[in-house]
Amino acid sequence: MLCAALAIFWPAKVAQFSYREQGTEAKTIIGELVDVTETSAAMAKAAGHEMAAGEDSLVQYLVKVGNRDVTGVDFRWIEQRHVVSETYPETMLAIERREWGNFYGQLTAVKQNGNVIASGEQAWPVAEEKLEQALAIFDQIAYLEKKQIGGINYELERLRLKQKKLQLNNEWNASSEQAFNTEKTELEARYQHIQSEVNDLYVKIREYSLSVKIDAGSEVDIPLAKVVRIYRPNGMNVFAKLGHYGEKLAEFLVDDPREANTEGGIFPAIFGTVMMVIMMAIIVTPFGVIAAIYLREYAKQGFITRVIRIAVNNLAGVPSIVYGVFGLGFFVYILGGNIDKLFFPESLPAPVYGTPGLLWASITLALLTLPVVIVSTEEGLSRIPKSIREGSLALGATKFETLWLTVLPMASPAIMTGLILAVARAAGEVAPLMLVGVVKLAPTLPLDGNFPFLHLDRKFMHLGFHIYDVGFQSPNVEAARPLVYATSLLLVLVILGLNLAAILIRNHLREKYRALEN
Secondary structure (H helix, E strand, C coil): CHHHHHHCCCCCCEEEEEECCCCCCCEEEEEEEEEEEEEEHHHHHHCCCCCCCCCCEEEEEEEECCCHHHHCCCEEEEEHHHEEEEECCCCEEEEEECCCCCEEEEEEEEEECCEEEEEHHHHHHHHHHHHHHHHHHHHHHHHHHHHHHHHHHHHHHHHHHHHHHHHHCCCCCHHHHHHHHHHHHHHHHHHHHHHHHHHHHHHHHCCEEEEEECCCCCEEEEEHHHEEEEECHHHCCHHHHHHHHHHHHHHHHHCCEECCCCEECCHHHHHHHHHHHHHHHHHHHHHHHHHHHHHHHHCCCCHHHHHHHHHHHHHCCCCHHHHHHHHHHHHHHHHHHHHHHHHCHHHCCCCCCCCCCHHHHHHHHHHHHHHHHHHHHHHHHHCCCHHHHHHHHHCCCCHHHHHHHHHHHHHHHHHHHHHHHHHHHHHHCCCCHHHHCECCCCCCCCECCCCCCECCCCCECCHHHHHHHHHHCCCCHHHHHHHHHHHHHHHHHHHHHHHHHHHHHHHHHHHHHHHHHC
């Protein structure tokens, strides 16, 4: 799995097979050689393959043929015995598209509005130049649509809710209506201006297309507006391949997903995972520490305290999906529904907090990991020598001052240990998140430039759910498998990174207070 995860971005060579099955004419198959299998003759016959005399095994190639919009499939099995020739022309082209997956063939021409502007050997440098221009235009379009138009739509929605709130409070009058109309007119004018710019850019980006030959005679025109990257893997040297690998890796880490999450990047999932874990840690730490302090320092040690400790330990073993059901029922429907009625009546019946979102996911995971923090903090408090407390009290400190200034700092390594365990568990959980906020594809991040900037009510993406979705819900399992490996490796690295940061803090605190413990 590790090798597959690391090799996913390496440019694979594109083969051209001359393939002729018995009784048919030879045909050309173009694609990446993904896998080779060898099956014994007996098993091959049992599977329905005809084996000639003297053949003791059947060798098959799994070829990623791409061109799904033309051939209808992404992968194809071919038999080695029917392969007449296998070549790797340096002019073979691989095209990454925004939809329909990869396309393989040989570039014959570059067209502008249907007219050929470059062909033959001159087509390749012209295609690279025009693609670079098209990608720059596409970046402009994405910025205008997501940032500018998205911000205007957000302001228009905020304005609509403000109007409805004034109407519900019987404060809607001629003055407020005039101010509303003025602001709305200004926003709509800005929207029309930006939309006009976007339309002009779309017209410009649709001018160019690539003409690609896919077999002996047929050619397909591919609009540059749908192309992400073009390259010739068979003619690339090691340095060019390393550059390609770096570009793909950067795209994987910082771009948005495309093609039903099977292509592109996973930045929204990384962002959502890290933000949810940080919020969970902020919520669970004070509650877990306060509960542990009460049980260890203030509560009378008796039957009730023992029952509470048993209950806390048992909560640590409750299946995570149960916490998800509880979070959906209590936090989302009851607590969130009442918050909407009290503070957001203008949004009803559309929910604000009465729907799964980042806040409820973080609180649910905080509840799930709370027993871990409580138990770990209690263990840390129990290891603080009694003489430390007595010495502090003898010097005139109150019990609270002793806890806050002496005991808690010395127990901080144990608190960090509990937090490390909580982060490790929360970052990998998927089942409860499916009920309380995680989605397949979130159109916007929970953190953006629109007031109040951090939107706790928004749904978000998560690396764990992304792995589940791509690995088990994808219509094209073979195409999605390498991405599953890469995302799994990244999730492990994210958890290691979060844990490493907590471990460094814990070790620093441990060294700082070791002298006092001695």
